[in-house]
Amino acid sequence: MIQVTGLTKRYGNKRGVEDITFHVDQGEIVGLLGPNGAGKSTIMKMLTGCHMMTSGRIVINGCDMLEDPDQALRHIGFMPELPPLYLEMEVEEYLLFAAAIKGVPKGERKAHVEGFLGLTGVGDVRGRPIGNLSKGYRQRVGLAQALVGDPKILILDEPTAGLDPRQITEVRDLLKRLSRDHTIMVSSHILAEIGQTCDRVVIISNGRLVAEDTMENLSRGQEEGNLFRLKAACNREELSAALGDIPAIEKIEGCGTDGDRRWFEITAPDTDEVRQAVSAALARHQIPLLELNSGRLSLEQVFLRLTDARAGEGAAL
Amino acid sequence: MSIIIKKEVSSFFSTPFGYVFLGIFLLLSGMMFTIYNLLGGNGALSGMFDLLKNVSFIIFPVLTMRMFAEERRNGTEQLLMTSRLRCVDIVLGKFLAAGVLFGYALAATLVYVVIIAAHGSPNYGALAASYLGFALLGVSMIAVCTFISSFAENQVTAAISAFGILFLMVMLASFTRSLTIPVLSPILSALAITTRYDEFTRGVLRPGPVAYYLGVTAVCLVMAVKNLEYRRFR
Numbered sequence: 001m002i003q004v005t006g007l008t009k010r011y012g013n014k015r016g017v018e019d020i021t022f023h024v025d026q027g028e029i030v031g032l033l034g035p036n037g038a039g040k041s042t043i044m045k046m047l048t049g050c051h052m053m054t055s056g057r058i059v060i061n062g063c064d065m066l067e068d069p070d071q072a073l074r075h076i077g078f079m080p081e082l083p084p085l086y087l088e089m090e091v092e093e094y095l096l097f098a099a100a101i102k103g104v105p106k107g108e109r110k111a112h113v114e115g116f117l118g119l120t121g122v123g124d125v126r127g128r129p130i131g132n133l134s135k136g137y138r139q140r141v142g143l144a145q146a147l148v149g150d151p152k153i154l155i156l157d158e159p160t161a162g163l164d165p166r167q168i169t170e171v172r173d174l175l176k177r178l179s180r181d182h183t184i185m186v187s188s189h190i191l192a193e194i195g196q197t198c199d200r201v202v203i204i205s206n207g208r209l210v211a212e213d214t215m216e217n218l219s220r221g222q223e224e225g226n227l228f229r230l231k232a233a234c235n236r237e238e239l240s241a242a243l244g245d246i247p248a249i250e251k252i253e254g255c256g257t258d259g260d261r262r263w264f265e266i267t268a269p270d271t272d273e274v275r276q277a278v279s280a281a282l283a284r285h286q287i288p289l290l291e292l293n294s295g296r297l298s299l300e301q302v303f304l305r306l307t308d309a310r311a312g313e314g315a316a317l
Numbered sequence: 318m319s320i321i322i323k324k325e326v327s328s329f330f331s332t333p334f335g336y337v338f339l340g341i342f343l344l345l346s347g348m349m350f351t352i353y354n355l356l357g358g359n360g361a362l363s364g365m366f367d368l369l370k371n372v373s374f375i376i377f378p379v380l381t382m383r384m385f386a387e388e389r390r391n392g393t394e395q396l397l398m399t400s401r402l403r404c405v406d407i408v409l410g411k412f413l414a415a416g417v418l419f420g421y422a423l424a425a426t427l428v429y430v431v432i433i434a435a436h437g438s439p440n441y442g443a444l445a446a447s448y449l450g451f452a453l454l455g456v457s458m459i460a461v462c463t464f465i466s467s468f469a470e471n472q473v474t475a476a477i478s479a480f481g482i483l484f485l486m487v488m489l490a491s492f493t494r495s496l497t498i499p500v501l502s503p504i505l506s507a508l509a510i511t512t513r514y515d516e517f518t519r520g521v522l523r524p525g526p527v528a529y530y531l532g533v534t535a536v537c538l539v540m541a542v543k544n545l546e547y548r549r550f551r
Binding site for chain 2: 045048049050070073074076078080082083084085086087088089097098100101102103145
């Protein structure tokens, strides 16, 4: 549905984003992830025709953004980071206006908007001026606006910014419902949100693409070889003695203390068999096992590792 | 385009903005009508329009200052720019909406004509020429302000820039009368926006001044559309 190739945006001599290539398939929810200032909003603005690219190509549902921008934009519903709201308008009036400028025929506008009022949960405030609504409601009105016109693709820039945890959960559930018949690209710097909502992530750092994959593959790609961590109430010698008869273990290293409990890094194949052998050995030696973690990195750790590496490259340049 | 006109006119009256504009316009015109016509016993409205002409560089920037700046501040420019609307629809819609508000203000002054007609015998030809002249002057000034406003990121910049440019254009009318520099004089004279208006107040209606004001309006609107198109694909 979205094919981006070699996308570059420069502001004079200053680099916005450089040589970004990724794709979003039909029905996917893809997260655009990156630290503040990485270039997420710039990419989204180019995808939605708000900004002109310096070079590269964007194809939306088969329509080239440069050759046929009108046709390409028909497939897109966009909610910028600051929802584009007329604060003096009432909610329903605003959505009817959005329907009119998006080309929904006059006779169908009322029924068209009615569906999105219900879907986004703003039906109960339809007659209230947007300026009087809370941040959460305004965000939902912005989302309803993006849905108006039945676009196949939704591009949402930080849709949960400034919302409370309950509202974040509601928006997340709404995105999952919408993904049944929409292709969604959502940007955020909140990793938990991306992790729970998206099928794949595109990670941007310092204006460049650093990774594009599923979360599982990214974690696997970054995992620290055959490594797992355990926390036990013993010292290193006692642990070495207890685990000495497990041949798969190559190395045991202490990596921190927590009172009389200690963290150890164990280099061995991270398999269920090894874990069972380790826990059984510790039980035999009456050493309390407190935690046993995989060496696989969390999304936060993957993100920090990838973006730190890119920031380091940028600094070196 | 009609949806933009409707939205803009409705926004004028859903905020204090439209009422403040109409209030100031009618206060100024009412004061001049009282002084020139009621107390002075004059049957022509040229005095009132003369004053409005001289304060027009304040009135019209106020009318147009939020035209694009407000959209940029609220982020709604992106909504318009990514919709099916063309830049020409957006510019013309906003220009015509400002024209509608100006039309309301001008129509409200017709009550002065009724008062004059009730107490005397006005020269309807001269009155009609005065109205037409001021309407053309106002429309062309709104177009100049629309163009300047299309660059502005905030309302204050929009108002001050438009005020400065219009002030210069109004003041040029005084300078150009005494200037006889070969190339510069015709250029400055073309920019002196109120020079041709004086003919209307004398009751003279020639195609030249009408074409001048329509020309200024068209040029400014085309430039505003081009500016918006440039911004859209920047």
